Amino acid sequence: MTALRTPLTELTGVRHPVVQTGMGWVAGPRLVSATAEAGALGVLASATMTFDELAAAVRDVKERTDRPFGVNLRADAEDADRRVDLLIREGVRVASFALAPRRDMIARLKDAGVVVMPSVGAARHAEKVAGWGADAVIVQGGEGGGHTGGVATTLLLPSVLDAVDIPVVAAGGFFDGRGLAAALAYGAAGVAMGTRFLLTRESTVPDAVKRAYLERGPGDTVVTRKVDGLPHRVLRTELVDSLERSGRVAGLARAVANAVRFRRLTGVSWRALVREGLALRHERSWAQIVMAANTPMLLRAGLVEGDTSAGVLASGQVVGLLDDVPSVAELVDGIVADATGILARLPALVSGKRG
Numbered sequence: 001m002t003a004l005r006t007p008l009t010e011l012t013g014v015r016h017p018v019v020q021t022g023m024g025w026v027a028g029p030r031l032v033s034a035t036a037e038a039g040a041l042g043v044l045a046s047a048t049m050t051f052d053e054l055a056a057a058v059r060d061v062k063e064r065t066d067r068p069f070g071v072n073l074r075a076d077a078e079d080a081d082r083r084v085d086l087l088i089r090e091g092v093r094v095a096s097f098a099l100a101p102r103r104d105m106i107a108r109l110k111d112a113g114v115v116v117m118p119s120v121g122a123a124r125h126a127e128k129v130a131g132w133g134a135d136a137v138i139v140q141g142g143e144g145g146g147h148t149g150g151v152a153t154t155l156l157l158p159s160v161l162d163a164v165d166i167p168v169v170a171a172g173g174f175f176d177g178r179g180l181a182a183a184l185a186y187g188a189a190g191v192a193m194g195t196r197f198l199l200t201r202e203s204t205v206p207d208a209v210k211r212a213y214l215e216r217g218p219g220d221t222v223v224t225r226k227v228d229g230l231p232h233r234v235l236r237t238e239l240v241d242s243l244e245r246s247g248r249v250a251g252l253a254r255a256v257a258n259a260v261r262f263r264r265l266t267g268v269s270w271r272a273l274v275r276e277g278l279a280l281r282h283e284r285s286w287a288q289i290v291m292a293a294n295t296p297m298l299l300r301a302g303l304v305e306g307d308t309s310a311g312v313l314a315s316g317q318v319v320g321l322l323d324d325v326p327s328v329a330e331l332v333d334g335i336v337a338d339a340t341g342i343l344a345r346l347p348a349l350v351s352g353k354r355g
Contacts, residue, residue: 007167008189015039017190022072033064034202038332043070070094075101088112123163136167144172145316177338206306218320
């Protein structure tokens with residue numbers, strides 16, 4: 001198959017300018033290695049893993065494939081520096097971040113040859129991490145699932161492209177070759193997708209949950225603050241509707257219980273949770289800080305345990321346009337082939353020729 005060469009493929013060593021995002025509870029070794037084998041960039045989610053689980057997952061991916069892949073890190077994690085050391089030691093190609101990494105963390109990774117690619121939600125955030133030495137950024141528009149902003153990709157992407165000179169990967173609303181071609185036409189170096197990769201055969205999300213996604217239409221997602229106090233795009237379900245109706249006291253009580261469960265699962269200490277809370281105190285209320293534990297636990301109930309009545313299902317708006325569960329290889333090959341065909345036809349528009 002013809003490959004599309006962009007600054008993203010040259011920077012990371014992958015064949016195709018497509019990124020599978022580091023979705024918590026979803027982006028495990030099976031999905032990431034399948035993505036790497038298909039020629040795209042698979043990103044392992046580590047925020048929901050203990051350090052030992054992450055080390056085992058990295059080894060698992062490396063046993064399944066010898067192609068480049070990435071790991072998504074939380075820069076504010078208690079053991080973030082130890083995880084950075086792990087990536088360097090294991091020769092992981094890309095480090096992505098949901099929150100901006102520290103300047104010294106970027107320097108350590110770059111000195112070791114690891115590509116640093118944070119996710120950003122605004123042009124000013126892209127400028128900051130670019131100034132600190134980030135190699136590329138992923139920018140997600142409001143159409144994307146999970147934590148998201150209110151600006152559409154069609155507006156956010158050009159604002160970031162105008163602000164920085166490093167490669168920009170577009171996320172939010174992408175699922176096919178038309179989207180990849182459009183993103184490249186904007187000037188992006190590639191696209192990143194979450195929901196589309198969640199709905200593949202190699203995704204470990206239970207089949208019943210995948211069917212629940214496929215049954216949804218374009219208007220069946222909602223952006224709620226009742227999960228963790230921040231805008232979060234999820235599938236509209238009875239649970240989400242009840243969260244939207246719930247009062248502050250009930251939501252806080254649920255969050256405290258989930259904080260206890262999350263700490264037990266991931267090994268995060270109470271000291272780290274409190275320190276994180278103090279760091280964020282100027283941005284969120286104490287209630288919102290405690291509620292942050294809701295996100296991983298409610299997502300786990302749906303995406304791992306398959307309990308759609310007790311879990312929250314993060315989803316981009318593209319869910320309403322998806323009606324199949326292909327293999328990762330079929331997905332990537334189809335996207336690249338369609339984008340290549342579209343781009344090949346565009347010169348005729350400029351020359352005035354009819355194809």
